[in-house]
Amino acid sequence: MSTIHWLAGTVSDITVLAPDIKRFTLRPTAGHYPDFASGSHLLLRVGAAADSPVNAYSLLDASGGGAEVHIAVQREPASRGGSAWLHALQPGSAIHFSTPANLFALQSAARRHVFIAGGIGITPFIAHLAALQASGGQGELHYAFRHADTAAFVAQLAGQPQVSLYDGSQGQRLDVAALLATLGPDDHVYACGPQRLLDAAQAAGQQLRAEGRLHIEQFAPQVAATGGAFSVRLARSGLDIAVAANESILDAIQRQSAVRVESLCREGYCGTCETRLLSGNAEHRDQYLSDAExxxxxxIMLCVSRAACARLELDL
Structure with missing residues (x-):
């Protein structure tokens, strides 16, 4: 797991992309933002306190190493408050954000890259398209949204030969299964968007996933911390922890012991709470580990994953 480093910075510019979507330009206070490749994301601290919630946002830039980076954020009424907090900021506001991480990189083995985006899930593909254009790589984008007036980047993408747009208000629908049926043996698929879209991609792309050619990005756990009760043994501490139904392992450890577990996102995508699993089988619900891992x-990621047995033993 790569180490997350926090940077102090400011919001140097804010641009309205759609009624509920804004693009934020972030500038580190000192130096340049680190190098990264397209598909990367950063963590952003929602608030000024060191223990403020942390959210992840895809970087719109194809590469790093410059004085500024960019993210696009949709205001979500049912969010944990991060989007509402960000949408209330003004240029010059102080913020803290992390160095980059990349769980959604372009695969070098792919002959062609096929992107499937829904709604605000378009953000990582803005970077990927720019990277492919710069490198001469082959790719195409299929972007579905409810209405052109409320979606981001529609005008920018319209008319590009490698882009297909699907406006739900015009009765246009993206048939994910039909699209995946057209793929060649060296094509890779990347999907980001609402759960319904991702479910369709995974249902139609089971063989692709088995072959390592289907790549999903979602900044939320696949399933919330739901399920039956089980127990966890903390081997180094000599403690037994009871994990209640609908409680995460992380919350149970923090509730019942003084054992310190580092955590940030609490949604299974940053990898901070990764812990060695000594015995037992986990039900993995994170976005950080690969299928093989x-x-x-x-x-195991303690913030979202659970036990697929009665008892787990952890290296804590």
């Missing part, structure tokens, strides 16, 4: 059953 999850199948190895030797580590």
């Amino acid at each position: 999850q199948q190895a059953q030797d580590r």
Whole structure:
């Protein structure tokens, strides 16, 4: 797991992209933002306190190493407050954000990259398209949204030969299964958007996923911390922790012991709470570990994953 470093900075510019979507330009207070490749994201601290909630946002830039980076954020009424807090900021506001991480990189083995986006899930593909244009790589984008007036980047993308737009208000629908059926053996698929879209991609792309050619990004756990009760043994501490139904392992440890577990996102995408799994089988619900890493059953993300057995033993 790469180490997350926090940077102090400011919001140097804010641009309205749609009625509920704004683009934020972030500038580190000192130096340049680190290098990164397209598909990267950063963590942003929602508030000024060190223990403020942390959200992840895709970087719109194809690469880093410059004085500024950009994210686009949709205001979500049912969010944890991050989007509302960001939308209330003004240029010059002080913020804290992390160095980049990349769980959604372009695959070098792909002959062609096929992007499937829904709504605000368009953000990582803005960077990917720019990266492909710069490198001469082959790619195409399929972007579905409810209405052109409320979606971001529609005008920018319209008319590009490698882009197909699907406006729900005009009765246009993206048939994910039909699209995946057209793929060649060296094509890779990348999907980001609402859960319904991701479910369709995973249902139609089971063979692609088995072959390592389907890549999903979602900044939320696949399933909330729901399920039956189980127990966890903290091997180094000699403690037994009871994890209640609908409680995360992380919350149970913090509730019942003084054992310190580092955590940031609490939604399974940053990797901060990764812990060695010594025995037992986990039900992995994170976005951080690859399929192969999850199948190895030797580590677990405590914030979202649960037990697929009666008892887990952790290296804590």
